[in-house]
Amino acid sequence: MSTGPGEVWRQALDEGRLLLQRAQSSGTVIFPPRLMEPGTGDTDLEWIEASGMGTVYAATVIARKPPEPASNVVLVDLDEHVRLMSRIDGIAAEEVRIGMRVRARVLTEGDEPLLVFEAV
Amino acid sequence: MGGTFPRGAASIAGLATFGLGAMPGWTSIELAARAGLAAIADAGLALGDVDGLFVCLPDDMLGGLAIAEYFGLAPRFTDCNRTGGSAFMSHVATASIMLAAGYIDTALIVYGSNQRSGGGKLATPVKSNRYEAPYRPIFPASSYALAASRHFHEFGTTRAQLAEVAVAARGWANTNPEAFAQGPLTIDEILAARMLSSPLSVKDCCLVTDGAAAIVLTRTERARDCPKPPVPVLGAAAATWHSAISQMPDLTTTAAAESGARAYQMAGVGPGDVDVVQLYDAFTINTILFLEDLGFCPKGEGGRFVEGGRIAPGGALPVNTNGGGLSCCHPGMYGLFAIVEAARQVRGDAANPIADVEVALAHGNGGTLSSQATVILGSTATL
Numbered sequence: 001m002s003t004g005p006g007e008v009w010r011q012a013l014d015e016g017r018l019l020l021q022r023a024q025s026s027g028t029v030i031f032p033p034r035l036m037e038p039g040t041g042d043t044d045l046e047w048i049e050a051s052g053m054g055t056v057y058a059a060t061v062i063a064r065k066p067p068e069p070a071s072n073v074v075l076v077d078l079d080e081h082v083r084l085m086s087r088i089d090g091i092a093a094e095e096v097r098i099g100m101r102v103r104a105r106v107l108t109e110g111d112e113p114l115l116v117f118e119a120v
Numbered sequence: 121m122g123g124t125f126p127r128g129a130a131s132i133a134g135l136a137t138f139g140l141g142a143m144p145g146w147t148s149i150e151l152a153a154r155a156g157l158a159a160i161a162d163a164g165l166a167l168g169d170v171d172g173l174f175v176c177l178p179d180d181m182l183g184g185l186a187i188a189e190y191f192g193l194a195p196r197f198t199d200c201n202r203t204g205g206s207a208f209m210s211h212v213a214t215a216s217i218m219l220a221a222g223y224i225d226t227a228l229i230v231y232g233s234n235q236r237s238g239g240g241k242l243a244t245p246v247k248s249n250r251y252e253a254p255y256r257p258i259f260p261a262s263s264y265a266l267a268a269s270r271h272f273h274e275f276g277t278t279r280a281q282l283a284e285v286a287v288a289a290r291g292w293a294n295t296n297p298e299a300f301a302q303g304p305l306t307i308d309e310i311l312a313a314r315m316l317s318s319p320l321s322v323k324d325c326c327l328v329t330d331g332a333a334a335i336v337l338t339r340t341e342r343a344r345d346c347p348k349p350p351v352p353v354l355g356a357a358a359a360t361w362h363s364a365i366s367q368m369p370d371l372t373t374t375a376a377a378e379s380g381a382r383a384y385q386m387a388g389v390g391p392g393d394v395d396v397v398q399l400y401d402a403f404t405i406n407t408i409l410f411l412e413d414l415g416f417c418p419k420g421e422g423g424r425f426v427e428g429g430r431i432a433p434g435g436a437l438p439v440n441t442n443g444g445g446l447s448c449c450h451p452g453m454y455g456l457f458a459i460v461e462a463a464r465q466v467r468g469d470a471a472n473p474i475a476d477v478e479v480a481l482a483h484g485n486g487g488t489l490s491s492q493a494t495v496i497l498g499s500t501a502t503l
Contacts, residue, residue: 006250032251032367058273058371060265061318062258073257073317075266075366085252085366098273114254 005033008047013113016106018050020080031082052104054078054117061093072096076117090118125213125357125386126220128503130227131343131350132463134163134336140449141300143330144237148177152232153190155332163336164347165226167191170336172224174199174211178233178452187230196224204246204486205400206358208456209493213356215337225338232332233451241328246487249364258317261325261403263365263488265317268405270371272319274420279319281423282404283310286323286446288432289401293443295433296471300329301447324404326445326454333456335463340503351463351497354479355386358493365488372420375492376413376483383494384415387479391415394496395477396465397437398458400485401444407431410483411439414494433472441465441472455484455493462497478502 003011005021009032012019021030023037024044036043054076061070072093076086088096089105102117136158139151152175160167173195177183184198199214201207208229215227235241248259257263271277287307293299305323313321343350359375359382362368384390391414399410408422416437417425425431431439440446442461445454462480464470478501484493 032249058266058270060257060262060269060320061315062256062262063315063317071256073255073262073266075371083366085255085257085364087255098269109254112254 005035009033010113013106013115018052018104018106018115019047020050020082021045022048029080029082031084050104051079054102054104056088056096056098056100056102057083059096059098069093076102087116088119089116123382125355126216127354127386127388128340128352128498129220130216130337131340131352132335132497133338133343133346133350134159134161134165134348135460135463136162136334137298137457137460138332140298140331141329142236143234146234146237146330148179148232148234148238149186149190150232151234151330151332152177152187152230152334155232155334156187156191156228156230159230159334159336160228162348163338165336167193169226170228171196172215172218172227173197174201174215174227174229176200176202176207176231176453178235203358203360203491203493205402205453205455206484206486206491206493207453208459209356209482209484209495210358212337212353212459212495213358216353216356219337219339227337228334229337229456230334231453231456233453234330235452236328236330252364252366260488261320262317264403264405265320266365267371267409267489268319271405271408274372275423277408277423279311280307281408281426282319282324283307284426285401285404285407285431286310288426288429288435289440289444289446291432292441292472293447296443296448298471299443299448300327301443320403320405326402326450327447329449329451331449331451331457333460335456335459349467350500351466352500352503353495354389354498354502355383355496356494357382357386358491360491363487363490368489372409374409374413374489376410376494379492379494380414380483383496387496387498389479389496393479394481396441396462396474396480397439398462398480398482399440399444400454400458400483401440401446402450402454402485404446406485407439409489414481414483438474441470441474458482458484459495462495466497466499
């Protein structure tokens with residue numbers, strides 16, 4: 001193995017792809033990337049491509065130092081049943097709602113690939 | 121065998137706080153050492169009696185070694201365990217078991233921080249992980265804000281109910297000479313405060329102060345010969361379900377549901393037996409979550425439970441009777457101050473004494489609702 005699973009994930013994101021891991025025996029989907037299924041220790045993990053669809057689980061609007069506008073930080077539950085932190089782009093921070101359906105988008109920010117979401 | 125605890129075998133024999141508020145010109149280790157010396161004196165023991173050292177300092181991950189050197193001690197055991205602000209509750213568990221086993225004879229648990237005078241911000245070496253940091257959450261406030269947002273969504277909890285928590289804490293602080301934040305505070309004032317990370321305003325956040333605390337534990341039969349009433353440790357349990365907030369299984373239920381249940385079982389008591397409650401209130405939502413998870417009200421009812429001054433002076437359940445992290449002090453890791461206040465209530469020498477306290481609970485929180493640890497203290501009548 002040339003790199004750890006965290007780097008495999010990052011390189012895929014760099015190509016615009018959102019990968020998740022799935023434990024083959026249990027079917028459990030895993031994020032963040034790991035070497036084994038949490039809890040069981042099973043190492044039969046395979047990479048799968050995420051659908052990119054999810055639902056906002058929790059949301060906060062963060063006041064930034066002016067003139068930077070307020071921005072949102074959310075937790076998104078992907079349809080594959082994993083949770084991750086992200087941001088909803090394309091609408092005002094105050095418009096983000098728990099329960100909102102969102103779609104993943106990969107952009108580049110500060111030379112790094114960044115996973116964000118947009119309302120659908 | 122897992123889950124057993126030497127109920128009442130070890131007792132808090134001495135305690136102290138020092139420098140709560142602003143202490144310019146003092147370093148963290150000086151504040152800690154001063155509290156440590158005072159706690160040893162309170163126990164009627166000598167510095168050289170200490171053979172187990174449990175230490176957190178904000179600026180030194182090996183603070184236990186630094187304190188050993190500072191005091192000129194060569195302890196049998198030194199612990200720099202870091203599980204966030206709940207570390208001290210874990211220290212109590214470790215020290216109690218070591219004392220009961222005869223591994224050590226006298227434990228000193230000590231903490232000091234000059235974060236207010238030293239930098240004016242929360243002093244923590246912890247930060248968001250690589251999967252969270254790019255979104256620039258305020259660490260740790262936004263994690264707690266996310267939990268609050270979920271509690272609002274699922275249970276209809278309101279900002280006014282969060283504000284009740286802060287108003288109650290201020291009520292206790294106003295009659296505690298040690299408390300840093302004093303003066304009138306209203307729900308309307310909190311609702312009008314500047315938003316930090318919604319739904320939490322700056323008034324929903326704990327203080328940034330300096331301060332130090334220390335406790336001395338020894339075997340209960342020896343503590344009975346010390347000058348102050350012994351405060352036996354009836355139970356101490358810790359639980360961790362996640363580290364990063366994005367990996368918390370359910371943002372409205374913390375691992376306090378586990379640490380509390382195990383501590384109650386060790387102590388042989390339930391929430392109905394607890395006379396006074398000390399909860400790590402880094403943010404107003406914490407108090408609501410922990411009241412629920414520790415069984416003082418059903419899940420989801422915490423917001424309604426705190427309404428009408430129920431946890432304020434004169435209310436049905438005395439919570440954070442020193443003013444808590446919201447109004448008494450918060451030098452960065454508050455857990456030890458919760459333990460000190462719980463022990464003072466059992467001894468009867470708290471600034472806001474509650475009558476006839478037989479059982480007191482101190483609950484610590486660490487990380488982003490990640491580490492939960494519960495200590496249950498009793499009077500000698502509970503043995």
